[in-house]
Amino acid sequence: MNTAMTREELERVLDKALQDVTERTAGVRLRQGDQPLGEDLCTVHITFDKGFSTSLTLCADTALLIRMAGNSFHEDTVTPEDLEEFSKEYFNVLCGKVAGAMFQATQVSAHFGPPAFYHGRYEPEGREAQLVLTYCDEHSEGAQLIHHVAQSNEGGTGGRENAE
C-alpha cells in the first residue's frame, strides 16, 4: 500500500488482520513460519480500486480452507461451492479489516472490488509481490498473504480463474 507506512507497519497490519479474522471467523490459529505450501492450492484475490493502488492475495492449502469453511458453516462436508463462498467472504472481511487499519494509520479511505477465487496459485498480471507473509497451522497446512503492487514492466503469470 503505497503510503507513508513503513514496510514493518504494513506487515504488522496485515499480520494482525489475518490472525484476528482467521481465528474469529474460522476458529483456526495461524502462526508465521517458512513452511512451503503444498501442491493443492486455492487463491483469493482482491484489488483496491480507491485509496490505494494495490492488491492482496491469499494463497492457501485447499485442505486448510476446507477446514476453515467447515468450521464456519458448521458443515462436516464442504462442497466446492461452499469452499468458494467461504473463501470469498472470509477474504472480504480480512481486507475490510486491513482497510480499516490503513485508514487509522493514514486517514485514507480505501475501497476494494469483489474477491476473485481461483483453483491453484494465481499471480495477478502486471503486479509484483512486495510483501509475502507465510503461515501454517497446527496441522502443518499453510497460507500466504501477499501484498502486490504495480510493476513498471508488464508481466506476471496467469492463473486459472474459476469465478468472478
Added chain:
Amino acid sequence: MKKRVMVVDDSRLVRVQLEDVLEGTDYEVAAYCRSGEEAIERYAAVRPDLVTMDIIMRGMDGLDAAEIILKNHPDARIVMISSLAYGDTFDRAKSIGARGFVEKPFHQEQLVRVFGEALA
C-alpha cells in the same frame, strides 16, 4: 420476550455467525433478507425491533436501503454490520440515522452492547 432482529446480508458466513452469537441472548433472528431491496419490501410485514444491515451487497447497497427504510419507517432501529467501519462510510451511516455500527468480524459482547444502545 426476545427482541426480533431482521438480518440483511448476502453473506452466508455472517448469517451463520449471527445465529451463533445471538444464541442465549435476548435477541432472535426474525427474518433474513439477502438484499437491500428485499429488506425494504419485507420491513413492514416483519416489523422487527432491530435491523442489522450489511453495506456492500449485490444490487442496492445497505446505506441506500437503510435510508429508504428510515424514510418510510422513521422509528426503525438499524445497526450497520460491515467491514467498512471507518471514514466516509461510517459518517454517512451516522448521517442517515443508523443507530450503531459493528465491525466484522464481530463478537457477542460487542454485538449485544450495540444492539442495546440502538434500542435504548
